[in-house]
Amino acid sequence: MVSGEGKIRGDLIRKEAFNLGFDLIGIVPLRQLDEHKEHLHSWLDKKMNADMFFLSRDKDKRTDPRKLFPGANSVIVTGLNYFPPILQDGDLPLISKYAYGEDYHFVIKEKLRKLLDFIISLDPSATGKICVDSSPVLEKAWAHEAGLGWIGKNSLLINRERGSFIFLGEIFLNIDLESYTQVQPDYCGNCSLCIETCPTGAINDNRTIDAGKCISWLTIERKSEIPDEFRGKLKNRIFGCDICQDICPWNNGITPHKTDQFRISDDVRKMSLEEWKNLTSEKFEKLFRRSPLKRAGYKKITDNIKFVTD
Template identity: 45%
Template sequence: MTKKESHTIWIKREAQRLGFDACGVSKAVFLEEEAPRLEQWLQSGFQGEMHYMENHFDKRLDPALLVPGAKSVISLLYNYFPSDIQNQDSFHISKYAYGEDYHHVIKKKLHELVGSMQEVLGSFHARVFTDSAPVMERAWAQKSGLGWRGKHSLLISKQRGSFFFLAEIILDVELNYDLPFATDHCGSCTRCVDACPTKAILPNNTVDGSKCISYFTIELKDEIPAHFKDHFEDWVFGCDICQDVCPWNRFSTPHKEPKFDPDNRLLNFKKNEWEEITEEIFKDIFKKSAVKRTKFAGFERNISFLKK
């Protein structure tokens, strides 16, 4: 066994020990196939008011611009599927935001993994990412053999469904590379396309981000367009509809991360309690949650939009 092979095997075992559900490795190359897709997506205006998506075009495609001399991209999956979900007579919050903000939880584990790698592999340069930098996470995960991109654009794993976070380590060390995941197992299924109430999922495996409920309830700072009234199906932070209807998520299993466990009030509050929530209670329930991104005023706006 070569050093590259033994190091790669060790990294995958260490990632598993730290709680990651899957780990794949791909060669750090320019994402040539992604360039025209990204350009077309931006030219179509599908980013809406998310103007940050227009920045760092080259960095999104070339890992060497993020880590000079980059040779490998390690992609990882971290499950967030909950064992319990919200009361049905409630305003809905996306499952990924039930517990503590995943950016902090997962980045801590990534830094721990890199620290262990430094001890075994020797000194190297690396950066860690989880949905917080110009990194095309789904493209790298697919290139690393972890799954394929569904019609809803999310990565799907045959073994795990899609309720997981993606994370990456870009480093200047050559490793043993996995084969890309080449097969689309969605076939003729259009459940996510059909179920999307705002018609954000287009027939050509593209998502118009400017029509997505997650965009309206999290990213959009202005008033939500009135013509989307009655299309939100009670979602006030994010949306899981396309994942909830996906047949592959029958394989989802509850996570084992205590930090992702929700406050009981989040699970049990009914609509009238959310409507009467004070800023103090909001800050208490979501003190470590990604829901804080909307701030109390944004959360109130989203509830008011559904009540009108």
């Protein structure tokens, strides 16, 4: 084992994480996140989770990760930039930037698996559980704790140098690790641009989102038709929404990502409005086979196109 005081050195893990392409990493001891309990429960009690009932099912596991990962002692939190080097034409049906390329779950899980293998090579007694936005984990709270940034008024994790177009991932480990964290203060200050700019008024004043009003939920998760009250408010958004990130001053001049899998293909970027309107299920399958758009499915996407273009 390569360690300091019997623990694997944090700088070795950081170095390997950067080699694997991660932009941010922090390491913290596991603990109960009791201070988030009230906030989470009140958000759920007010039904701000829309129909995402799975969020209330596992609420105790979210604040007590040992219920989810018995024996876990440390958490590694990683951040991977997804701000695109090339953007879609803003007048065409818009896909959220996180969905330009391949589904991030696969890309990040593969990197985290390699990071875990590296840790096991240093300490064969190590075991870990990888999470990417799917387990009941308070990802942003852990990212804040691990020094990756602060939770902005738009409810997203913001890093002072990297902005907020960041995918988070975690490894919950059974071993103790040398902690490596520098908690970032809240740099939102008096700004409220995201709250003022959100076209549907979905941002609450306590750094949470009313999911039922958020364009991301409406265009991705909502099973039934988008209600008429939102007509005109989505502009040309057919999958997700970046408005509260695009407006955030901390995203001004950020460096684009270097992850090839997150690039938008020319075939998608060059689609005309007519091609979007006439999208067939065969073409959808071909273009978005490995994309997050598959999660919404052909019918939802074509309904959304109709909703914003009719």
